[in-house]
Amino acid sequence: MNDDDVRLKSMVDVTFEEALKELEAIVKSLERGETSLDDAIAAFEQGTRLKSHCQSRLEEARMKVEKIKLPATGKPPESVSDFDIGES
Numbered sequence: 356m357n358d359d360d361v362r363l364k365s366m367v368d369v370t371f372e373e374a375l376k377e378l379e380a381i382v383k384s385l386e387r388g389e390t391s392l393d394d395a396i397a398a399f400e401q402g403t404r405l406k407s408h409c410q411s412r413l414e415e416a417r418m419k420v421e422k423i424k425l426p427a428t429g430k431p432p433e434s435v436s437d438f439d440i441g442e443s
Contacts, residue, residue, distance in 0.1 A: 366404060371412040378405040 366374075381402040385395060 366408050369408060371409055371416075374405045374408045374412070378402055378409065381405070 369377075381398045384390060385398055385402075390398065
C-alpha cells in the first residue's frame with residue numbers, strides 16, 4: 356500500500372468541516388509562498404484530494420435532502436424514508 360492509498364483510505368473518516376478547514380490552511384500556506392517547490396506540489400495534490408472529498412460529501416448531502424418530499428398540500432408528510440445511513 357503506497358502513501359496515496361493510505362491518504363485515500365483515511366479520507367473516508369474525514370468530515371466535510373475537517374476537510375474544508377485543512378483545505379483552507381493549504382490555500383493560505385500556498386498563498387504565502389513560503390514552502391519549497393516539492394512541498395507546494397504535495398500540498399496542491401492534497402488540496403485536490405480534499406476538494407474532491409468536499410464535493411463528494413456535498414453531493415451526498417444534496418441527494419439526502421432530495422429524499423425529503425413534502426406533499427403538495429404543504430403539510431408535513433405522513434411518513435418519511437430513511438436516509439440510508441452508512442451509505443457513502
